[in-house]
Amino acid sequence: MTDRLKDELLTLALEAARRAGALLRDSRPADLGVAATKTSAIDVVTEMDIASEKLITGYLSEARPDDGFLGEEGSSTAGSSGVRWVIDPIDGTVNYLYGLPAWAVSIAAEIDGETAVGVVEIPSRGETFRAVLGEGAYVGDRRLEARPAPSLEQALVGTGFGYVTERRAAQAEIVRNVLPRVRDIRRGGSAAIDLCDVACGRLDGYYERGLNPWDFAAGELIAREAGARTGGRPGESLSTELAVAASPGLFEPLQQLLDELGAWHD
Structure with a gap:
């Protein structure tokens, strides 16, 4: 798990999340509806979930064709590089469906089964959270620190x-x-x-x-x-x-x- 590899994966995750976030923010249909359901009739998938995952996996596959994928909307390949991308193309789909702001694009990269890179893009807030294993967590240029524990x-x-x-x-x-x-x-x-x-x-x-x-x-x-x-x-x-x-x-x-x-x- 070299620093060079982690830096490469972070750069790719940030760009993939930025592109997906822009797509979801700027191209949401006014008449967005449910494309499918999963565990129940209220566990929904929209056409934009599918489009976002396709954008992310296509971008990452072009850059790193030997990597594996695990995506919420069905992307699942083993890969041969030791790297696996874990993707939620819209985390908070019901919020997105209703036009509520609490939704995000979530992309993580595992190296040999350990999560090494994480990016969460929140377009409604204009915030991009990121972390690299052993290197701290940031939103934009600000290093993050959990709140001191209350009772x-x-x-x-x-x-x-x-x-x-x-x-x-x-x-x-x-x-x-x-x-x-x-x-x-x-x-x-x-x-x-x-x-x-x-x-x-x-x-x-x-x-x-x-x-x-x-x-x-x-x-x-x-x-x-x-x-x-x-x-x-x-x-x-x-x-x-x-x-x-x-x-x-x-x-x-x-x-x-x-x-x-x-x-x-x-």
């Missing part, structure tokens, strides 16, 4: 919900129990943005069950490189089962509360 009772915590009815019901019960124990809860609708907001101090913590690798790959690296801690259940890595990110000092109390409440299962 759990004073923490502003972000979360999200799945699209399957049974899971949403369980998640609502978790929120019912978490809300009285924290300052407040925010639900933005984009895991990538929530993780970046932990990185830059707009949230003290964040948790969610049911994320996929493309939802968190870039954002988790950005949060960690900003000094936040990330994980799943106690002693486990962040995963589809449970994702937790928070300032050091808040991470363990929040993680322990979520584990006691059973936030890791439906």
